[in-house]
Amino acid sequence: MSGSTATIARDVGRILEALGGAMAVSVLVPIVFGEWFGVAAFAVSALVPFTVGYVLYHRYADAASPSRLHGMVVAATGWALVGLFGSVPFLVVAWAASLGLPGAPEITPTLAAFTDPLNAIFESTSGFTGTGLTMTDDEAVLPRTLQWWRTFTEWIGGVGVIVLTTAILARPGSGSLTLYESEARSEKIHPSIVSTVRTIWWIFILFTFVSIVTLWLAGMPLWGAINHAMTGLATGGFSITDNSIATYDSVAIDAALIPIMIAGSIAFPVHYLMLRGDLRNFYADLQTRWVFLYMGGGSALLIAFLSLTGPYETLAAAVRYGTFQFVSAATCTGFQTAVDATNVALGRWPAESQLMVTGGMVIGGAAGSTVGGIKIIRALTLLKGIRFRIADVFFPDSAVRRLDIGDRRLDEEEASQEFTEAAIIAVLWVSFLILGTFVLLVILPGEYSLANVVFEVASAQGNVGLSAGITGPESLPTVGKVAFLGHMLIGRLEIIPVLVALRALISHKGWYA
Numbered sequence: 001m002s003g004s005t006a007t008i009a010r011d012v013g014r015i016l017e018a019l020g021g022a023m024a025v026s027v028l029v030p031i032v033f034g035e036w037f038g039v040a041a042f043a044v045s046a047l048v049p050f051t052v053g054y055v056l057y058h059r060y061a062d063a064a065s066p067s068r069l070h071g072m073v074v075a076a077t078g079w080a081l082v083g084l085f086g087s088v089p090f091l092v093v094a095w096a097a098s099l100g101l102p103g104a105p106e107i108t109p110t111l112a113a114f115t116d117p118l119n120a121i122f123e124s125t126s127g128f129t130g131t132g133l134t135m136t137d138d139e140a141v142l143p144r145t146l147q148w149w150r151t152f153t154e155w156i157g158g159v160g161v162i163v164l165t166t167a168i169l170a171r172p173g174s175g176s177l178t179l180y181e182s183e184a185r186s187e188k189i190h191p192s193i194v195s196t197v198r199t200i201w202w203i204f205i206l207f208t209f210v211s212i213v214t215l216w217l218a219g220m221p222l223w224g225a226i227n228h229a230m231t232g233l234a235t236g237g238f239s240i241t242d243n244s245i246a247t248y249d250s251v252a253i254d255a256a257l258i259p260i261m262i263a264g265s266i267a268f269p270v271h272y273l274m275l276r277g278d279l280r281n282f283y284a285d286l287q288t289r290w291v292f293l294y295m296g297g298g299s300a301l302l303i304a305f306l307s308l309t310g311p312y313e314t315l316a317a318a319v320r321y322g323t324f325q326f327v328s329a330a331t332c333t334g335f336q337t338a339v340d341a342t343n344v345a346l347g348r349w350p351a352e353s354q355l356m357v358t359g360g361m362v363i364g365g366a367a368g369s370t371v372g373g374i375k376i377i378r379a380l381t382l383l384k385g386i387r388f389r390i391a392d393v394f395f396p397d398s399a400v401r402r403l404d405i406g407d408r409r410l411d412e413e414e415a416s417q418e419f420t421e422a423a424i425i426a427v428l429w430v431s432f433l434i435l436g437t438f439v440l441l442v443i444l445p446g447e448y449s450l451a452n453v454v455f456e457v458a459s460a461q462g463n464v465g466l467s468a469g470i471t472g473p474e475s476l477p478t479v480g481k482v483a484f485l486g487h488m489l490i491g492r493l494e495i496i497p498v499l500v501a502l503r504a505l506i507s508h509k510g511w512y513a
Contacts, residue, residue, distance in 0.1 A: 132465020
């Protein structure tokens with residue numbers, strides 16, 4: 001095996017070991033609820049990735065530290081394999097139920113969907129990428145074992161699989177920074193990247209506990225509070241009920257979830273500084289300030305659309321559903337309150353309102369948080385960069401100019417580099433959105449509008465999980481499921497690592513000169 005392949009194999013092995021550990025820890029849930037089939041399912045599921053990971057890591061333990069190229073290939077490969085191996089609990093439980101094995105749960109149409117490996121892989125990948133689109137018809141009938149695993153995948157994926165691996169298994173000097181940056185992160189809290197990721201996890205655990213208590217006090221049952229706090233803070237959006245948050249039909253719960261989702265969309269270094277008493281960052285940090293401006297302005301505009309064009313008869317209803325759904329979209333969470341059971345489903349909102357929510361999904365929240373989308377900092381970089389370029393015409397050639405982005409002052413070369421990087425991501429993001437929309441329009445029946453299709457693809461690629469009713473075990477064709485797997489991965493890793501991994505694979509096989 002070449003040196004490059006050995007480095008990649010070793011670090012992917014580390015990721016699979018961490019996944020096996022997460023599955024082993026999850027055994028506690030079926031023990032608590034007496035679902036003994038779940039104990040066996042997690043034990044088998046944990047053994048598979050841990051064994052593969054252990055062999056890879058120890059076989060190539062002496063491989064060189066990863067370069068930037070290696071890091072990107074490790075990220076793309078590791079995330080794809082985590083989605084693959086993470087599907088095993090769904091498959092094991094579903095097949096045990098379908099075969100009527102002793103102690104297995106009763107087979108239901110929802111559980112039967114996971115006997116199809118593609119549906120199980122879709123659910124796992126949707127969870128780990130924090131997307132929240134689902135192959136279930138009724139989450140409430142799933143055994144607690146699988147409800148937990150869906151939640152836990154999003155909770156882990158919200159911070160990042162590589163971040164988890166680095167926090168638990170990595171040692172200083174092992175190329176951890178390269179791997180950390182390959183997961184579309186660059187912000188550091190401490191000089192040591194291992195210390196940084198461990199601090200991130202401590203913050204995340206603290207906020208999770210606070211979120212659970214908040215939802216419980218708002219009136220949500222404890223099991224629901226645990227699951228929705230974890231997926232809400234991770235901006236993932238999986239629910240344990242068929243109609244998501246609409247099941248509770250509670251203004252108090254809706255209001256409690258909004259700050260939880262917003263907290264998940266703020267960068268962890270900012271949380272760290274505010275927890276240390278530096279509350280100035282609440283408004284002084286560029287991204288944090290714009291999180292509130294963007295979500296407040298977007299919510300107001302959506303409320304105006306819903307009030308003027310329907311479907312709500314009262315301003316209070318438009319405010320309630322419009323605010324929640326825009327924040328859910330812009331934070332890339334994907335919780336829904338606008339469903340037919342309580343009012344009017346998102347898929348039946350007017351086209352301009354659907355596209356407004358789509359815009360929220362495309363932009364997302366702050367870089368360095370748990371959200372998907374293009375990210376606020378890139379959108380601001382593009383806007384400031386365009387203004388900088390246009391204004392350049394009005395200055396003499398001898399002028400020395402600087403571009404201010406937050407507290408950073410960039411010279412012309414630095415400004416050009418950041419603008420180019422933001423433009424590349426934005427162009428690629430929109431290109432894949434258009435491509436996915438075209439594919440879906442070709443394979444879907446004509447009952448879905450263009451707004452529905454764009455909405456669904458943006459939801460998959462933005463790792464959001466809001467649905468216009470297209471995604472489902474029967475409603476979404478096989479080609480669409482495979483396409484959405486790609487959208488979810490490129491959305492989570494911000495496209496470049498996936499393209500680099502594909503290029504490296506093709507080059508390694510001799511298919512590309």
